[in-house]
Amino acid sequence: MHSTGVEQGKVSADTLLAGVGELLERPLTPLTDGELVELLREVERAARMTVAVQHQLLIEVDSRSIPAHSGTKTIKRFLMETLRLSHAEAGARVHAATRVGIFRDLAGDEREPELPCTAAALRRGDISIEHARRITTVMTRIPGAVQDLDRVAAEQILTEFAITGSPDDIPKIGENILAHLDPDGTVTDDSDRARMRGIRIGRQRPDGMSPISGEITPTLRALLDPMLAKYARPGVGNPNDAASPGTEVDRVDPSLIAAAAERDSRTATQRTHDAFTLLLSGAVEGTGSGLGSHRGLPVTTVLTMRVEDVERLSGVATTATGGTIPISEALRLAEKSRPYLAVFDHAGLPLHLGRTRRLASPAQRLSLIAALNGCSRPGCDAPASLCAVHHVRDYRTGGPTDIENLVLACDHCHSLINDTDTGWKTVVLAKDSQFPGRTAWIAPAHIDPTRTPRINHRHHTAELLAEVVTNLHRQREHDRQQDRAAHRRWLRKQQPNGPAARTRAATTHPARS
Template structure:
């Protein structure tokens, strides 16, 4: 069990703390107004990296506190209670820190021998300052959900891939890629367990309260969620179905009877939250359903969900697929939906791009939009998670400047991101990745200099978690091979769940 030896160690720690305090004092007193846009964003990145590395120091302190049994000595029942008392942090924060230290910290055997971290690659990425607490939490939650039947080698490999991905992606990217990884490791397990979904499904209506409001809670199965998403995408649009705005259009936003100018004006006046818009849309949809007579003459609403799946998934009937609204549906449920839907076949080239669908007019066809939904999955600006149902078809090269309405020259973009494309200061640009590059045919966005001084073209991986995992796997393999060459061999270690020795290697 490690400890601080003598006064010399204490003085060394105090010296570092004094330097840290002096650096923070200096940065606090600095005049930031003199920084250029590029310098300001660079400073933000450097400060964030230092804060992330400081988190690794926090893990060491928690480990030392626990291994010394310090809470008991000071009259606290647990490390959590000690942190709350000493640091004056919330119980939730204390719990999160202790949980992170358990999986990322370096603990010791009774002999004093250091033990490898449960998530060694994740811990290394945090020490480097490349990932933060949310990245680590997403990795930890994914590893926790891997069944014990999966081999230790695969669990270790999964942690390496996710940690490598986290170094260059957002926590949301890691979480989404984790779903894909779980589906790969356990295609017929928890994610596609129909018995669990049957048991959990349900909608509960509570008693009306003093305001005559009724609380609602429950769980929708993947099929019900996939049916609800496209309804909310059209009926819960800002400006639509607002019961407190007499001029608000009712019904679906894309109905030909809806006045575009009236809708735009209503959207500008709409102050409802997303939850309130969803409520009003749900209420209006129920009203329309009851008034349509369909309940008395038809078994249900027609399916309008757009599902994207590969031929392999169709043949093997395992894994998960995505909807145009960004939802995840187990393949078996997706096939149930497809039984009652109108099938549309879209063929792709080797780069994952749809084959030619062109026209001479400015507006894209419905078929082109379907092809783009299958290929892009959502807004293509890097980092944006807007699903395909919240996007419009846009020209990569502006139509007014000679752009064509061919499938290879079109992309999906949400309204907010598309507004960022302009020639003025701070404007973004879009191009198509050339042949021979890693993501040939994909839409690349070029950020303005204040965001990316290098103005490197980038693609959005948020809707393509499999590509993220593949790229991270290659990097993790390269990093592992380089480490083995430096060590001149390899050694056994615990797997990512902290159970038994695991062999090095990636599947």
């Protein structure tokens, strides 16, 4: 009798897990140095081949529209939620699968991968996923006008080098190939430049800094060069020099600019950074004139800070985009900001609109930004700037536009809320709950069969940390009580007239008949 596909897949997974488990339990000390190195190579090859299997699974999941059926919309978001991957890792896996994964057409026949040599080497375990990513980066930069045979040859050269070389050296080989294919840059056309354009702003690090990288088109370069020539020159826009002129540089005595330039110790890259800060501050701060509005608020920086942090001049303020900024810098920005104030009591801003209007007011949105920081669906990390205001109790069924009935939800998560079997639900937690007044989400049964209301801690790590610390204190106190009880029992056993002593006496001197 033939096994079903499910049974075969389960057997394969069990075999893989059993093999890995056996390796984990296997002692390594009996191995010779040569055997240890060989085992290291074999495990690395197996891990690389497993990546190719992951790509096939990812492609199959996507072809069956499983992400759409589960409400996660994209395969990237599905991987983040199902496998608990980071945003960057999930995106990297999807991108790699599209380049080196094997797809099938409507008839079920396999289609050759976009990078066939790279895909084959990865499936054999000859190269790592990092090799494949570096090869992909080089191949993306090859102009579209290059002949197909030259493109195939370039990928083959890169793959053959990757089999024996380090991923760090692939860009160098790639530069040589690109220089040969387009020595004077005439083959690259506007479509190639449009394809390669992009600016990447990485996630903010714990130290507050954010990495930025990318490639810009000749048009953007032509716009930036004169701006930087004026505002990134020495002596202009220096945040460490109160006498340094900013956007008003045209109205300042040239001798003052020259004096400021002599005091300017910034590097060229620091001056470029400060020029962007100077110009964007003028465009965004204040009324945000010329930039219009976004989700009912002017395009401006929204900062939320705690009173105790302001009093101590320490800590950080949070932005509507989920970033942080030191309190000292936030207060400097606030000097020119719009006079909005988030107040969380009934005597403050008009937060209660009842049934008089459906859309939340700017004051309500600002208060929600300050209180929630981002989307309220569990697991979602979308910042407040990407969120809409959602009525927990639907407005169509009588839900008021009051702050107690409003919550933030990003556009994607907002679309998941409906009354179908696959829809999400939102409820306000009762006063006797652990988080009274907070909005909890109830997942559909195919995601959470228990239908337990859950809240999002992604934007409130402090409360989650407090909960964990509280539980640890409770556990330690329980353990101490257990230890004290055990010690008391031990002491009772040691007492001369205690139960243990009487039992020993009865055993040593049995009663005479």
